[in-house]
Amino acid sequence: MTRISGRIVTPGGIVTGHLDLDGGTIAGIVPDDTAGDDVIVPGFIDLHCHGGGGHTFTTGDPAAARAAAAFHLAHGTTTMLASLVSSPFELMRSATLGFRPLVDEGVLAGIHFEGPYLSAVRCGAQNPQYLRDPVPAELTELIKVGEGAVRMMTVAPELVGALEAITYLRDAGVLAAIGHTDASYDQTHAGVAAGASVATHLFNGMRPPHHREPGPVVGLLSSTATVELIADNIHLHPGMLKFAAGSAGPARSILVTDAMDATGMPDGSYELGGQAVVVADRVARLSRDGSIAGSTLTMDVALRNAVAAGVSLTDAVTMASTTPARLLGLSDRGALAPGLRADIVVLTPDLTRKQVLQAGLPPAP
Structure with a gap:
C-alpha cells in the first residue's frame, strides 16, 4: 500500500489527509488534519x-x-x-x-x-x-x-x-x-x-x-x-x-x-x-x-x-x-476517488509540480 499525504482535491471538495493506493488503483481517502500542505490532484x-x-x-x-x-x-x-x-x-x-x-x-x-x-x-x-x-x-x-x-x-x-x-x-x-x-x-x-x-x-x-x-x-x-x-x-x-x-x-x-x-x-x-x-x-x-x-x-x-x-x-x-x-x-479516471485509476499529480502549496503517477507508477526515466 502506498500513501500520499496532503490536501486532496476530490469531487466533493478538498480533504486534508492521506490518499492510499493499492497498486494502480486508489484504495481510499483517510482524513487527517496533520497530513501536510502539498496539493494532490488527479492526472x-x-x-x-x-x-x-x-x-x-x-x-x-x-x-x-x-x-x-x-x-x-x-x-x-x-x-x-x-x-x-x-x-x-x-x-x-x-x-x-x-x-x-x-x-x-x-x-x-x-x-x-x-x-x-x-x-x-x-x-x-x-x-x-x-x-x-x-x-x-x-x-x-x-x-x-x-x-x-x-x-x-x-x-x-x-x-x-x-x-x-x-x-x-x-x-x-x-x-x-x-x-x-x-x-x-x-x-x-x-x-x-x-x-x-x-x-x-x-x-x-x-x-x-x-x-x-x-x-x-x-x-x-x-x-x-x-x-x-x-x-x-x-x-x-x-x-x-x-x-x-x-x-x-x-x-x-x-x-x-x-x-x-x-x-x-x-x-x-x-x-x-x-x-x-x-x-x-x-x-x-x-x-x-x-x-x-x-x-x-x-x-x-x-x-x-x-x-x-x-x-x-x-x-x-x-x-x-x-x-x-x-x-x-x-469513467475509470479524471478524479480522486476510491476505485479509480491512480493517475495523480502532487503539487507544492504554490501549485508547482512535484510528483506524477500514472496508474500508480512514476513516468519512466
Whole structure:
C-alpha cells in the first residue's frame, strides 16, 4: 500500500489527509488534519496537444508521438489526445495507422484532427493550402482504419456538407468540435444541434463577438457544447479565461494546452504543418504573418494560471481532469476517488509540480 499525504482535491471538495493506493488503483481517502500542505490532484487530461519536448504529433511519426506523450506525462498529463493540423488525406490516414498501436498500448487516448475542414477566413496557423470542405469518403476511411483511435475532429459548421459531417462523426462515436470558424450565431447553434459537443480553443480562430451578431463565441457559450480554454495568458487574457469558465461552468469547460513541439525547448525556429514558426519569449508565431501558432504550455502551468486568474482550485481541477475524462467516456479516471485509476499529480502549496503517477507508477526515466 502506498500513501500520499496532503490536501486532496476530490469531487466533493478538498480533504486534508492521506490518499492510499493499492497498486494502480486508489484504495481510499483517510482524513487527517496533520497530513501536510502539498496539493494532490488527479492526472491531467489534455484533449488538444500537437507536441512537446522537441517532438511533434503533426507528422504522424509514432516515435515522435511516443516522445511527445512522455514529455507531457512528466508534466502531469496522464491522458492525452494527439492533435494533428490540416494535412493531405494521405498523411491523415498514415498517422491514424501509425498512432493506432499507441492508442492500443495506452500511450495515447486517441487522435484529434484539427482540420482540414476549416474556414479559410479563420484558418489562423492552419496551412491554407490543405483546407477543404468535408469529404464523406475521407471520414469513413479514417474511422474505419482507426478502429476507435479517432476520438475528435474539429469542423467549421458553415462549410458545405459540414452539418452532415458533424452528425456522421457523432453517430460514429467521435467528438465533433467547432473551431476555426467564421460561422454566425445561428450557424453555430445548427452545428451543435447536428451533434457538435466541443468548442476548439474558444475565442481563438473564431469570428469575434459583436453585439448585433454574437457569432460562434457567444453561440458556443450559450449552447450545450464544452469549451476548450488555452490558459497560457497569451491566447486568452486571464480575465477572459475567468469570464468564459464562469459562463460555461466547470462541467462545460476544459483546460487544454494546444502545445507544439517547441514546448519545453529554447526559443528559435520550428515548424507546424509545413509552415515556419518562430518562438520568442514563449510565444509561437507563424513566420509568414505573425499568427499565433499553438502554445508552449503544459497542463501543470495551465492549472496554475487558471487558479491565478480567479478560477477556484476545485473548478480548475474539474476543468483539467474530470470534464475531459467525461467527454472521452473514461469513467475509470479524471478524479480522486476510491476505485479509480491512480493517475495523480502532487503539487507544492504554490501549485508547482512535484510528483506524477500514472496508474500508480512514476513516468519512466
